[in-house]
Amino acid sequence: MSQALEELARRPSRWLDATGNHSETVLSTRVRLARNVVGSAFTHRAREEQLHHVMHSVVSASHKTSGLAHGLLLRMGDLEALDRQFLVERHLVSHDLVEGPSTRGILIGPDETLSVMINEEDHLRLQAIHSGFQLSECWRSANALDDELDSSLEYAFSEELGYLTACPTNVGTGLRASILVHLPALVLTKQINKVLQGVTQVGLAVRGFYGEGSEVMGNFFQVSNQTTLGQKEKETVEKLEGVTRQLIEYEERAREVLLRDARTQIEDKIYRALGTLKYCRSIHSQETLNLCSAVRFGVALGLESLPELPVLNEILVFSQPAHLQKLLGREMQAPERNVARAGYVRNKLN
Amino acid sequence: MSQALEELARRPSRWLDATGNHSETVLSTRVRLARNVVGSAFTHRAREEQLHHVMHSVVSASHKTSGLAHGLLLRMGDLEALDRQFLVERHLVSHDLVEGPSTRGILIGPDETLSVMINEEDHLRLQAIHSGFQLSECWRSANALDDELDSSLEYAFSEELGYLTACPTNVGTGLRASILVHLPALVLTKQINKVLQGVTQVGLAVRGFYGEGSEVMGNFFQVSNQTTLGQKEKETVEKLEGVTRQLIEYEERAREVLLRDARTQIEDKIYRALGTLKYCRSIHSQETLNLCSAVRFGVALGLESLPELPVLNEILVFSQPAHLQKLLGREMQAPERNVARAGYVRNKLN
Numbered sequence: 001m002s003q004a005l006e007e008l009a010r011r012p013s014r015w016l017d018a019t020g021n022h023s024e025t026v027l028s029t030r031v032r033l034a035r036n037v038v039g040s041a042f043t044h045r046a047r048e049e050q051l052h053h054v055m056h057s058v059v060s061a062s063h064k065t066s067g068l069a070h071g072l073l074l075r076m077g078d079l080e081a082l083d084r085q086f087l088v089e090r091h092l093v094s095h096d097l098v099e100g101p102s103t104r105g106i107l108i109g110p111d112e113t114l115s116v117m118i119n120e121e122d123h124l125r126l127q128a129i130h131s132g133f134q135l136s137e138c139w140r141s142a143n144a145l146d147d148e149l150d151s152s153l154e155y156a157f158s159e160e161l162g163y164l165t166a167c168p169t170n171v172g173t174g175l176r177a178s179i180l181v182h183l184p185a186l187v188l189t190k191q192i193n194k195v196l197q198g199v200t201q202v203g204l205a206v207r208g209f210y211g212e213g214s215e216v217m218g219n220f221f222q223v224s225n226q227t228t229l230g231q232k233e234k235e236t237v238e239k240l241e242g243v244t245r246q247l248i249e250y251e252e253r254a255r256e257v258l259l260r261d262a263r264t265q266i267e268d269k270i271y272r273a274l275g276t277l278k279y280c281r282s283i284h285s286q287e288t289l290n291l292c293s294a295v296r297f298g299v300a301l302g303l304e305s306l307p308e309l310p311v312l313n314e315i316l317v318f319s320q321p322a323h324l325q326k327l328l329g330r331e332m333q334a335p336e337r338n339v340a341r342a343g344y345v346r347n348k349l350n
Numbered sequence: 351m352s353q354a355l356e357e358l359a360r361r362p363s364r365w366l367d368a369t370g371n372h373s374e375t376v377l378s379t380r381v382r383l384a385r386n387v388v389g390s391a392f393t394h395r396a397r398e399e400q401l402h403h404v405m406h407s408v409v410s411a412s413h414k415t416s417g418l419a420h421g422l423l424l425r426m427g428d429l430e431a432l433d434r435q436f437l438v439e440r441h442l443v444s445h446d447l448v449e450g451p452s453t454r455g456i457l458i459g460p461d462e463t464l465s466v467m468i469n470e471e472d473h474l475r476l477q478a479i480h481s482g483f484q485l486s487e488c489w490r491s492a493n494a495l496d497d498e499l500d501s502s503l504e505y506a507f508s509e510e511l512g513y514l515t516a517c518p519t520n521v522g523t524g525l526r527a528s529i530l531v532h533l534p535a536l537v538l539t540k541q542i543n544k545v546l547q548g549v550t551q552v553g554l555a556v557r558g559f560y561g562e563g564s565e566v567m568g569n570f571f572q573v574s575n576q577t578t579l580g581q582k583e584k585e586t587v588e589k590l591e592g593v594t595r596q597l598i599e600y601e602e603r604a605r606e607v608l609l610r611d612a613r614t615q616i617e618d619k620i621y622r623a624l625g626t627l628k629y630c631r632s633i634h635s636q637e638t639l640n641l642c643s644a645v646r647f648g649v650a651l652g653l654e655s656l657p658e659l660p661v662l663n664e665i666l667v668f669s670q671p672a673h674l675q676k677l678l679g680r681e682m683q684a685p686e687r688n689v690a691r692a693g694y695v696r697n698k699l700n
Contacts, residue, residue: 264689268631279625281618339614 004072005079009086009326013129014111016317018309020132024300025248027180027220027313029134030091031142031237034165034174035124035149036156042166043104043119051103054123058116061152062107067114067145077102082331085322091129096120114145121166122174124149133248135177135241139233161229169226173233177240178224180209181247184297185254187219188266195250199223204243209289217286218293218316223247255301270298274306277315278349282338288319288345307349315348354422355429359436359676363479364461366667368659370482374650375598377530377570377663378441379484381492381587384515384524385474385499386506392516393454393469401453404473408466411502412457417464417495427452432681435672441479446470464495471516472524474499483598485527485591489583511579519576523583527590528574530559531597534647535604537569538616545600549573554593559639567636568643568666573597605651620648624656627665628699632688638669638695657699665698 015028036042037057040050055075062068076084076098084098093106097120104119117125126149128141156164163174170176186192196206207222223243225236258266273294277283283291292315298306318327319341325331328340365378386392387407390400405425412418426434426448434448443456447470454469467475476499478491506514513524520526536542546556557572573593575586608616623644627633633641642665648656668677669691675681678690 264632264685268633268692271629271631272626275625275627275629276622277625279621279628281621282614283618335614342618 005074005083006326008072008108008112009323012310012314013090013317014113015129015131016310016313017131018313020130020134022248023132023309024296025182025251026133026244027182027316028091028129028131029138030127030129030176030178030180031135031138032128032176032178033124033126033142033146034122034163034170034176035126035146035153036122036164036166037124038154038156040123043121043123044166046119048103051101051119055103055105055118057153058118058124058149059107061149062116064152065145065148067109067141067148068107068116071107071109071115073105073107075102075105076100077104082322082325086326089320089322090317092127093117094120094125114141116145116149122170124153133179133244135179135237135244139177139237143233165228168229170228172227172229173231173236175228175233175236176224177237178222179240179244180220180222181244181251182218182220182293182296182300183247183251184219184293184300185251185258188258189254191250191254195247196221199243199247202239202243203227204240218289219297220293259301266301267298267303270294270301270303270306274298274349277345280342280345282335283342283345284338285320285324285341288341289316292316292319311348315345319345355424355433356676358422358458358462359673362660362664363440363667364463365479365481366660366663367481368663370480370484372598373482373659374646375532375601376483376594377532377666378479378481379488380441380477380479380526380528380530381485381488382478382526382528383474383476383492383496384472384513384520384526385476385496385503386472386514386516387474388504388506390473393471393473394516396469398453401469405453405455405468407503408468408474408499409457411499412466414502415495415498417459417491417498418457418466421457421459421465423455423457425452425455426450427454432672432675436676439670439672440667442477443467444470444475464491466495466499472520474503483529483594485529485587485594489527489587493583518579520578522577522579523581523586525578525583525586526574527587528572529590529594530570530572531594531601532568532570532643532646532650533597533601534569534643534650535601535608538608539604541600541604545597546571549593549597552589552593553577554590568639569647570643609651616651617648617653620644620651620653620656624648624699627695630692630695632685633692633695634688635670635674635691638691639666642666642669661698665695669695 040046040054059073062071087093088095088098092115097104097117106115106117108115115127126142126145128138130138158164162172165171165174186195199206203226205224205226209217209220225240273291277291292312295306296312299309321337324337324341390396390404409423412421437443438445438448442465447454447467456465456467458465465477476492476495478488480488508514512522515521515524536545549556553576555574555576559567559570575590623641627641642662645656646662649659671687674687674691
């Protein structure tokens with residue numbers, strides 16, 4: 001298992017390959033379904049043996065599905081702090097999950113497109129992640145996995161409310177669909193606050209790079225639905241789809257304005273960012289994210305002689321502290337990490 | 351004549367070739383001799399025809415010397431503002447000279463090692479500039495030219511005071527010897543003020559990149575003698591020589607300390623500077639100087655994969671506003687210059 005984790009830590013996730021639609025603006029699309037099984041209390045109230053039972057049932061059921069038959073099971077209790085942090089950075093598990101006991105875990109499909117968190121806030125959280133803007137595909141993947149699991153597990157479901165979940169905000173469809181969108185032009189033209197205000201007014205949530213409670217970094221925004229009760233899954237997905245299309249359009253218009261009115265300054269900023277990434281000898285993860293964001297913006301603008309999107313996406317994820325340490329096979333304090341990160345980034349870009 | 355000036359503007363001066371001693375620390379050495387001829391009032395009190403007469407005599411005398419026989423004569427009155435600024439940037443003429451009428455001028459030897467300003471504050475200011483730390487060689491060059499001129503011209507000289515000059519600070523030997531020294535390690539280790547205080551206490555002057563009244567930029571300092579009266583030329587030269595040796599030694603010690611205690615930060619700063627120079631799309635001359643200064647420091651520290659000193663020296667001089675405009679053959683406002691400068695610098699470094 002440890003060997004499998006090491007391999008995972010060295011291989012870029014499928015969703016970083018920038019093959020999805022509008023990959024220059026949308027980094028990834030995610031659909032998450034919250035489910036619980038009957039016969040056990042919700043995770044936070046369940047007894048130890050109930051949690052073990054849930055873990056066992058979910059793993060057995062998952063092994064019968066096409067997507068997770070050969071999945072990698074990681075029990076949080078078996079993992080070092082570094083491995084747990086690595087999984088958070090990878091957008092595979094929540095902060096909530098990694099702090100739990102060994103009865104919590106995650107089952108990860110071969111290319112990370114599908115995964116299931118077990119005994120997080122809910123017994124199961126099915127997750128599908130796709131590259132770029134692929135909301136329907138993502139929803140279809142999650143749905144197919146959900147159907148397969150449903151045939152082996154008995155989900156807690158009420159005819160009146162829908163799927164029952166530990167937190168009322170997830171009751172109903174249990175669906176959270178989100179896109180991670182890169183909006184540097186809206187930030188630079190100072191339209192971002194107005195635009196995001198519009199997004200929240202139609203009932204969607206805007207969060208930072210790591211989702212709930214995380215900071216906005218590198219002009220990446222996570223946009224997702226807020227409500228799950230009394231709404232059909234299709235409605236949720238279509239609403240997010242429509243808003244995302246609008247965000248992309250606003251961002252593209254802002255790009256045109258910037259290229260028209262401030263081309264030199266923008267190009268200068270972008271190529272200097274690339275120069276720094278290529279030549280630095282020590283760099284913090286936050287600065288790496290910001291510089292990658294600038295270069296990614298250059299790719300979106302169609303500027304020449306810039307690295308390819310998949311390379312930039314990979315740096316975004318692999319330059320994070322735990323990824324870097326896993327990649328280099330040793331634990332490092334911040335100053336040593338900053339030097340190692342600079343070496344990794346230079347190496348990827350040269 | 352204009353053609354000759356255009357050629358001058360495109361060719362790096364000999365003193366930029368970094369062949370002199372300690373070129374990593376001393377950019378250039380200069381020796382200047384102030385002289386006046388009998389029979390005419392000092393420049394600021396002379397009548398027009400006296401100035402014409404001085405100009406004529408000095409040019410005739412110069413054409414009989416080995417160093418200036420094929421010199422290029424530029425009369426300030428014939429030059430555009432851009433050409434005059436170019437000559438100041440080139441360290442060939444003073445601000446004083448370029449603001450004067452056409453009776454002022456400069457005669458420049460083939461490789462710019464020797465030149466004579468005519469009708470500046472004094473009738474003649476002979477100048478020798480050499481690469482690196484070459485005080486004796488520089489003094490010898492200036493002296494040889496002085497002897498040759500002396501055989502055709504009658505210098506204003508008093509047995510008691512020595513050479514007579516317009517300003518009392520130059521009376522005596524009329525000698526000003528100076529070195530342009532690069533002291534980034536002393537600046538970074540915050541020892542520079544103490545060190546420069548010591549320099550002024552022994553009677554030497556410290557100035558900026560363009561000499562008298564100019565700002566310190568890019569950690570370059572011009573150190574020169576203050577007094578000319580009651581001192582033998584040899585004493586003046588030896589004193590500056592001794593102090594320069596000490597400055598070099600202090601700088602080298604500070605470099606060792608920095609490499610020992612802060613190698614990563616220093617390397618990071620230096621290579622980032624190189625990255626910015628190689629990738630910028632718009633850059634101000636002051637920033638270019640500062641970044642070149644950082645990269646030059648890297649060369650002094652023996653770091654790898656950095657540009658050669660002559661290339662950095664050339665950028666230092668040719669990235670200045672008038673040089674850049676002469677090089678590209680057109681007048682440009684600051685924003686256009688900044689873009690052109692970035693292109694020039696990238697081109698030199700790639």
